[in-house]
Amino acid sequence: MPNLPKSSKTFLGTSQARYEVEQMKNNIDGKGTFAYFGIANGLQRCVNEKLHKNGIIEIRIHADEAPVTKSGTEHLWILAGKVPFDPDIYKPFEIAIYDSEGKPKTAEIFLRRFIRELNILQQDGIYIGGKHLGVTLKCIVVDTPAWAFLKNTVGHTAIFACERCSVTGEKVEGTTVYPSTNAEERTDDSFRGFQQPEHHHGTSAFLRVVPFLNMVAIFVLDLCIFVVKE
Ligand SMILES: [Zn+2]
Numbered sequence: 001m002p003n004l005p006k007s008s009k010t011f012l013g014t015s016q017a018r019y020e021v022e023q024m025k026n027n028i029d030g031k032g033t034f035a036y037f038g039i040a041n042g043l044q045r046c047v048n049e050k051l052h053k054n055g056i057i058e059i060r061i062h063a064d065e066a067p068v069t070k071s072g073t074e075h076l077w078i079l080a081g082k083v084p085f086d087p088d089i090y091k092p093f094e095i096a097i098y099d100s101e102g103k104p105k106t107a108e109i110f111l112r113r114f115i116r117e118l119n120i121l122q123q124d125g126i127y128i129g130g131k132h133l134g135v136t137l138k139c140i141v142v143d144t145p146a147w148a149f150l151k152n153t154v155g156h157t158a159i160f161a162c163e164r165c166s167v168t169g170e171k172v173e174g175t176t177v178y179p180s181t182n183a184e185e186r187t188d189d190s191f192r193g194f195q196q197p198e199h200h201h202g203t204s205a206f207l208r209v210v211p212f213l214n215m216v217a218i219f220v221l222d223l224c225i226f227v228v229k230e
Pocket of ligand 1: 162166
């Protein structure tokens with residue numbers, strides 16, 4: 001009966017996750033706090049190992065930011081994980097949370113522990129209930145600000161912003177428009193090779209994930225808006 005919670009802890013939503021709050025600089029005045037809960041921790045709490053007969057746990061990562069209050073400037077940057085499964089029985093779990101008036105000073109410091117743990121899990125797998133399971137990253141779901149931040153690319157209104165192709169945008173009355181829909185496709189190779197340098201702010205921590213991610217296809221936008229110039 002996969003729809004039943006794995007344990008009372010899952011049912012009650014209680015957690016034994018241990019974490020420490022650490023200082024992590026932001027991009028404004030340097031003040032920010034960070035807590036890392038971990039991927040393995042979340043998987044241990046939710047996954048029912050008996051249901052994964054193929055011996056694999058897929059994980060989907062969600063990255064987003066959210067204001068702490070309606071009126072204040074403080075907000076959270078959140079990395080969460082979810083195990084996609086049919087039926088959809090697993091709730092999302094927290095992986096890392098950053099709390100500040102700005103965003104983490106660099107994506108590198110925000111992602112360092114996550115990338116390190118992801119690589120270990122994808123290489124070694126995880127033991128849950130005495131069973132060894134492989135772990136595979138399926139996709140990373142992001143909105144446009146998180147997309148640019150995590151990949152360390154230019155923001156979504158920049159001239160060379162398009163994630164999927166190398167189109168050159170134009171500014172029209174303060175709005176960036178992308179006048180062509182047949183520009184050269186952006187590929188994992190072209191991304192890793194910095195073939196359009198203007199697209200990048202610098203190197204992305206996700207380039208270190210092993211096995212290598214397809215740096216274009218692995219990121220999925222949770223909202224797509226296209227502006228086509230007439
Ligand atoms: Zn495009």
